[in-house]
């Protein structure tokens with residue numbers, strides 16, 4: 001389960017809502033045996049060389065910065081969020097191939113620049129995505 005308070009939820013939505021390109025960022029918080037609480041998000045730049053409206057990539061240096069930020073603030077890097085403009089909040093095959101075990105992947109569906117849906121996904125032992133319940 002992934003706990004997000006409404007202020008953080010609104011922050012994530014505000015970071016992605018009015019963009020026709022995929023937006024992305026880091027999710028920090030605490031993990032208690034797989035039960036996660038988010039406390040902070042951080043915007044990351046989408047550096048994909050592909051089509052920005054349907055894929056995203058975060059630079060390796062940004063991952064390092066996020067890891068360091070987590071360490072310095074006594075947090076864990078527990079996930080990544082990204083948006084799906086005009087697509088449902090379901091991971092693409094590319095999302096699955098690029099995903100890392102352990103991390104939670106929040107996908108925000110944005111339809112016509114308006115928030116539509118938010119879901120979270122995590123890889124299982126067979127490297128398939130399973131939905132993770134989001135709670136306030």
Ligand SMILES: [Zn+2]
Pocket residue numbers: 055082083084090091092095107
């Ligand atoms: Zn995606």
